Amino acid sequence: MAITSDIKLDKVDVTYVTYSEKTPEIQSQSSRAALVPRGLLDDEQPDAESRPLPPGPDDFPEGGTRGWLVAAGTAGIMFCTLGYANSFGVFQAYYIQNQLKDHTPDDVSWIGSLQVFLVFAVGVLGGPVFDRYGPWVIRPAAVLYFVSVMLTASCKSYWQFMLVQGVLSGMSNSLLMFPSMAATPQYFFKKRGAAMGMAIAGSSLGAIVFPIVLSQLLEKIGFEWAVRTCGFIMIPILAFSAIVIKARLPPRQSNFFVMTAFRNPRYVTLIGAVFCQFLGMFTGLFFLPTYGIFRGMDASQAFYLVAIINAASLPGRIIPGILGDKFGSINSLVGAGLTTSIIILCWPTTFTSAGIYAFSVFFGFTSGAIISAGSVVFTHCAPNPREIGTWMGQGIAVASIAILIGPPINGALLSRFHGFDELSLFSGVMCLMGTVLALIAKVYTKEGILGKV
Structure with a gap:
């Protein structure tokens, strides 16, 4: 162990001190805690061999059979969770015409917004x-x-839908989705x-x-069995995912929150960017x-629009991810936010069915890129791969407040103005604001605002 006296007081972090039989002067201090702040001691500092190093890019397997199986298992969980939640547009239109026809659009939208928020x-x-x-x-x-899916099929009143489809489904959905999303980055850099x-x-x-299944079955076999059919589709997929998803790194015993993350200006600015883009x-x-x-x-026909949006978002989530590896995930978020804002601002100019279908395709592609890039940008902020789940989880949790308040705000605008112009303007401007914040976040990177980051 090397003993030095030129300790920098402005660089304070934590490491483990390794003791050796050849250093009795250090062993005599064994009554002191093994975990000491490096930089606060004026007479000792561990050498390079005893200092734990954070994993670098070469420490990741970059996939392999296990890594890609974990990614496939995550895809299966995303299919059943966020894929089903993103079908709420079908439920929104159906509820307004059937079970909840006595409620306003913003009342009904609270069910879906609460679900996705949770x-x-x-x-x-x-x-x-x-x-x-x-x-x-x-x-x-x-x-x-x-x-929760099976119970939704039996709901009749507004408060039942709110508790089951909003609260129970949203919470259990999250406890499935985020652990799987935290597993995949452990295998890739x-x-x-x-x-x-x-x-x-x-x-x-x-x-x-799910929107296609619902649109085909809601009128043929009724609401209850249409929703139950969706649940039966999920069973084998969830079983496969539960088997193949494994952690690569050992468990990390620490707090549930990394509050120091909010001192990172890039991280905080990216939270603001994703918040605004989610809002729109x-x-x-x-x-x-x-x-x-x-x-x-x-x-x-209207129910199929949700399926069209999400069909277009499939390449919208894969292609920008690949481009993000080459040109930078924040750059991918900037491009997705800018194009989405332009498309949303053009929304009220679509009058025909063909125009609405075309809008659905373009909107699906660009908005899908926001979901993909908005998740990845937080993983690159974490200094330790073992904290990826925490950094990503708490970042998206804060940004998701936008999902809770956004649809009800737009529902209120729809009820107040009886049209979609104001709704489109609000949502488009919010996406544009998120794009600006994503650009500002690049200032806090070593690559700079023009860099590939």
């Missing part, structure tokens, strides 16, 4: 739970989530954007399948079927 907000627990205990949490959460894009693309596939982009997912009916489409 999906992301409870991630502040789901990510750290995975960091601490590994993937075991996925199995009981899968059972609870399946139960250089290919992390592509792997996460593939995993998150499962939600797009689910949001294609979820409008289309919730209200496009209602807009289709507003423009004269029949209900079955």
